[in-house]
Ligand SMILES: [Zn+2]
Ligand SMILES: [Zn+2]
């Protein structure tokens with residue numbers, strides 16, 4: 001029987017290999033963004049010959065194929081996460097614990113209007129990533145009172 005990830009890879013015309021599936025499983029297990037090193041550390045016991053460059057290459061392939069997303073991080077390192085919610089939405093990224101949450105907010109209409117009237121252009125697509133601190137991290141810092 002095919003796993004859900006094999007089906008996803010096939011449907012996007014991407015090569016399905018045990019290593020790719022394992023990388024997706026690691027990302028799916030944790031609702032946080034991970035660096036290629038993080039993923040490599042979690043998989044190198046299972047795949048003894050797995051090299052870090054292979055992890056980099058496969059993650060980039062999965063990103064380009066539209067299976068996983070890449071974080072734009074101020075530290076300029078590479079991080080990836082997996083979200084299988086196919087509706088148009090954006091992501092909140094916790095800068096402290098690396099949690100990734102769906103945000104069901106999109107200012108598409110306002111953007112279209114601002115671009116149309118402001119620069120007389122047309123929006124074809126947009127990228128929005130919200131960087132912040134999640135509720136649990138705020139609680140840890142003692143900066144919010146939980147009701
Ligand atoms: Zn957090
Ligand atoms: Zn999402």
Ligand SMILES: [Zn+2]
Pocket residue numbers: 088089090105106107108126128
């Ligand atoms: Zn949007």
